[in-house]
Amino acid sequence: MSRPARVRILPAALRHNLARVRELAPACPVWAVVKADAYGHGIAAALAGFAQADGLALVEFDRALALRGAGWQRPLLMLEGAFAPDDVLQAAQAHLSLVVHQPEQLHWLASLPAGAGLEVFVKLNTGMNRLGFPPASLSGVLAALRAQPGVGRVHAMTHFANADRPGGAEAPLARFLAALPDPAIGVSLANSAALFDVPAARRGWIRPGIMLYGGSPFADRPAAALGLRPAMHFESRLIAVQALAPGDAVGYGSGFVASSAMRIGVVAAGYADGYPRHAPTGTPVAVGGVRTRVVGRVSMDMLTIDLTGAPAARPGDPVELWGEQVPVDEVAAHAGTIGYELLCAIAPRVSRLIED
Numbered sequence: 001m002s003r004p005a006r007v008r009i010l011p012a013a014l015r016h017n018l019a020r021v022r023e024l025a026p027a028c029p030v031w032a033v034v035k036a037d038a039y040g041h042g043i044a045a046a047l048a049g050f051a052q053a054d055g056l057a058l059v060e061f062d063r064a065l066a067l068r069g070a071g072w073q074r075p076l077l078m079l080e081g082a083f084a085p086d087d088v089l090q091a092a093q094a095h096l097s098l099v100v101h102q103p104e105q106l107h108w109l110a111s112l113p114a115g116a117g118l119e120v121f122v123k124l125n126t127g128m129n130r131l132g133f134p135p136a137s138l139s140g141v142l143a144a145l146r147a148q149p150g151v152g153r154v155h156a157m158t159h160f161a162n163a164d165r166p167g168g169a170e171a172p173l174a175r176f177l178a179a180l181p182d183p184a185i186g187v188s189l190a191n192s193a194a195l196f197d198v199p200a201a202r203r204g205w206i207r208p209g210i211m212l213y214g215g216s217p218f219a220d221r222p223a224a225a226l227g228l229r230p231a232m233h234f235e236s237r238l239i240a241v242q243a244l245a246p247g248d249a250v251g252y253g254s255g256f257v258a259s260s261a262m263r264i265g266v267v268a269a270g271y272a273d274g275y276p277r278h279a280p281t282g283t284p285v286a287v288g289g290v291r292t293r294v295v296g297r298v299s300m301d302m303l304t305i306d307l308t309g310a311p312a313a314r315p316g317d318p319v320e321l322w323g324e325q326v327p328v329d330e331v332a333a334h335a336g337t338i339g340y341e342l343l344c345a346i347a348p349r350v351s352r353l354i355e356d
């Protein structure tokens with residue numbers, strides 16, 4: 001008698017999307033980005049789906065240690081680096097690689113014993129103005145790192161603010177390349193958008209995230225057109241059907257009023273499950289394989305959908321909130337957000353099923 005709201009995760013889709021990454025950049029080692037609990041898909045699913053990745057990248061130290069505990073022996077990159085001095089030694093002990101993006105983190109490395117061999121990715125700020133050293137300071141940072149006996153291999157990296165817009169990575173990439181003092185230094189540049197659209201960023205370690213989960217990094221290009229498969233299927237069931245007469249309203253605030261007689265379905269999924277409350281009337285949803293629309297306001301545990309196109313629908317019928325028939329990016333666009341946010345926001349009370 002469990003509540004029917006659930007997510008079904010498809011490791012086969014994760015594997016397919018990783019293969020798509022390899023197709024785009026066959027020579028590049030891949031950091032599969034698994035921050036935020038693998039974009040909401042769960043670490044177990046990520047381990048099943050990304051067994052062929054060269055490394056995993058994330059921001060949460062407890063999760064990185066859990067991955068080591070679960071048997072992941074390849075590289076792990078901490079994308080925001082150390083948060084406190086103690087993290088550095090812990091990172092070295094667990095063989096984590098650290099991004100170093102600001103001077104304090106550089107100083108913390110001094111606590112490492114000689115020979116610790118901690119791998120470092122120096123982050124350069126090429127215009128996003130979030131994390132990173134000014135490109136012109138790279139040679140100074142590299143000299144400081146060389147003076148630390150506990151530091152091992154050093155790479156340079158940056159993150160693009162606008163790789164999803166035509167030409168948006170050009171100037172940052174030029175700034176980055178101009179700062180490299182030694183052409184032999186390892187680099188890491190590309191997120192999902194850059195992998196598709198910035199061929200010059202397909203070098204060194206690449207860092208795909210959203211595309212691995214079957215989401216599109218672009219506002220105007222559907223994931224299917226990019227050759228990606230959705231790895232998360234958010235599903236529930238109808239728990240009631242109502243017949244409305246013209247003028248009848250639905251839900252809180254009477255946000256939808258029927259203009260003619262119609263049936264609506266009540267779905268056991270709401271914003272407390274991670275469905276966006278801002279999804280307005282018209283947001284796509286599928287019932288029993290038929291695409292239809294949300295009507296009225298999304299509430300905590302329920303949402304209501306138009307059954308006009310599904311006259312046989314009745315309580316118990318399966319509903320897809322997003323997944324195969326309803327791309328998460330479409331729901332996100334209706335709700336004024338991006339697929340990333342919806343994938344990450346599935347609530348703990350939603351049951352999870354990993355296929356295979």
Ligand SMILES: *Cc1c(COP(=O)(O)O)cnc(C)c1O
Binds near residue numbers: 217
């Ligand atoms: C999250 C993240 C990525 C992945 O970005 P996508 O747009 O999901 O591909 C890559 N690099 C860094 C530094 C990140 O924080």
